[in-house]
Amino acid sequence: xxxxxxxxxxxxxxQIGDNQFWITTTIVNTWIIMGVLFVxxxxxxxxxxxxxxIPKGFQNVIEAIVDIFYSFTSSTMGEKNKGxxxxxxxxxxxxxxxxxSGLVGLRPPTADIATTLSLALMTFxxxxxxxxxxxxxxxxxKGFFEPIPFLFPLNVIGELANPVSLSFRLFGNxxxxxxxxxxxxxxxxxxxxxxxxAVLHAYFDVFAGVLQTFIFVMLSMTFVSSAMEG
Amino acid sequence: MDVMGILDLLIxxxxxxxxxxxxxxxxxxxxxxxxxxxxxPGVGQxxxxxxxxxxxxxxxxxxxxxxxxxxxxxxxAETSGIFSLVIAIIMLFANPLVTKxxxxxxxxxxxxxxxxxxxxxxxPGIGQGYAAGxxxxxxxxxxGLQSVIVRTMLxxxxxxxxxxxxxxxIALLLLFSQILTK
Numbered sequence: 001x002x003x004x005x006x007x008x009x010x011x012x013x014x015q016i017g018d019n020q021f022w023i024t025t026t027i028v029n030t031w032i033i034m035g036v037l038f039v040x041x042x043x044x045x046x047x048x049x050x051x052x053x054i055p056k057g058f059q060n061v062i063e064a065i066v067d068i069f070y071s072f073t074s075s076t077m078g079e080k081n082k083g084x085x086x087x088x089x090x091x092x093x094x095x096x097x098x099x100x101s102g103l104v105g106l107r108p109p110t111a112d113i114a115t116t117l118s119l120a121l122m123t124f125x126x127x128x129x130x131x132x133x134x135x136x137x138x139x140x141x142k143g144f145f146e147p148i149p150f151l152f153p154l155n156v157i158g159e160l161a162n163p164v165s166l167s168f169r170l171f172g173n174x175x176x177x178x179x180x181x182x183x184x185x186x187x188x189x190x191x192x193x194x195x196x197x198a199v200l201h202a203y204f205d206v207f208a209g210v211l212q213t214f215i216f217v218m219l220s221m222t223f224v225s226s227a228m229e230g
Numbered sequence: 231m232d233v234m235g236i237l238d239l240l241i242x243x244x245x246x247x248x249x250x251x252x253x254x255x256x257x258x259x260x261x262x263x264x265x266x267x268x269x270x271p272g273v274g275q276x277x278x279x280x281x282x283x284x285x286x287x288x289x290x291x292x293x294x295x296x297x298x299x300x301x302x303x304x305x306x307a308e309t310s311g312i313f314s315l316v317i318a319i320i321m322l323f324a325n326p327l328v329t330k331x332x333x334x335x336x337x338x339x340x341x342x343x344x345x346x347x348x349x350x351x352x353x354p355g356i357g358q359g360y361a362a363g364x365x366x367x368x369x370x371x372x373x374g375l376q377s378v379i380v381r382t383m384l385x386x387x388x389x390x391x392x393x394x395x396x397x398x399x400i401a402l403l404l405l406f407s408q409i410l411t412k
Contacts, residue, residue, distance in 0.1 A: 169392065176313055
């Protein structure tokens with residue numbers, strides 16, 4: 001199986017001062033997905049003028065999507081935190097498209113730990129930031145010494161483990177699917193590549209991709225809203 | 231001959247064997263051990279199936295929904311088995327250790343270690359299956375609460391998967407990174 005390829009390739013280098021950065025498959029694919037989302041957003045923005053009081057067709061779909069994100073956010077984070085919906089909605093759409101990009105032959109950006117760790121770090125800093133903002137710095141620091149001061153190191157480790165487990169969950173699941181698909185396509189028997197990959201794509205890209213998107217966003221929401229409750 | 235003597239003999243013998251043969255041999259054992267993790271999903275999914283059957287028997291009206299929840303939960307419980315399969319197949323068909331620079335015995339032991347690490351998948355498999363079974367039971371009793379129950383089940387199963395993910399990360403590091411071979 002010499003043609004097995006599921007790696008993140010360095011495509012071309014960029015020189016900034018003395019440092020060399022590589023543009024990788026992940027970066028290119030991330031920009032493709034961002035491009036798709038940008039175009040979609042612009043189409044929605046332009047058609048906003050034509051929207052009517054009684055929705056139909058395209059407007060119906062858009063309103064349903066927005067509605068779903070708002071009700072999902074308010075049922076997970078509570079009614080008063082409904083304002084998080086645009087942020088988590090965009091995050092959801094980005095991760096979903098990234099996970100599903102394996103269907104059109106791209107290497108999913110979420111099969112790279114750099115992507116998933118940056119997404120998880122956003123949640124991590126939001127947890128700390130909103131924890132301080134809604135409870136005050138005193139109560140925030142006191143939270144690390146509860147229930148007994150002796151547990152301080154464990155509390156810190158537990159807090160740091162959250163972004164690690166959050167990012168590796170998405171990364172591991174999507175990478176696993178990517179490896180299996182790459183192995184399947186590198187098999188020498190042509191007969192196995194007709195029809196059967198559709199079933200594998202349905203499970204590893206569509207089922208696992210949608211499920212992991214849902215889980216990532218829902219866990220992020222839960223972490224942030226429980227930090228705000230203190 | 232004492233224990234240390236036997237160990238000396240074994241390790242001395244391993245050092246004499248061709249590096250490639252040593253790595254492939256240990257990869258074979260590693261791939262086999264990795265698949266033992268299949269115990270977990272097996273037990274878990276069996277439990278889920280049993281609970282779903284029980285709840286369908288009690289309340290046939292909620293049967294279709296209980297079956298749906300059981301299938302969804304069992305599919306998530308399968309994750310550990312798939313991770314093990316990925317590691318085993320990499321070791322069998324696309325072994326990255328064979329072409330790596332380094333001491334033969336360390337590379338061979340990496341293959342074995344990657345396989346053993348995947349055994350951790352037994353835990354998440356059983357745990358997620360248990361969650362799936364209990365959810366199927368609950369949905370069978372109160373089909374109206376299906377969406378809330380499914381969400382809680384998926385959230386809990388995701389957290390239960392964490393250690394299995396850590397095991398996968400260590401196995402991939404052992405296979406692909408250069409940590410032990412520098």
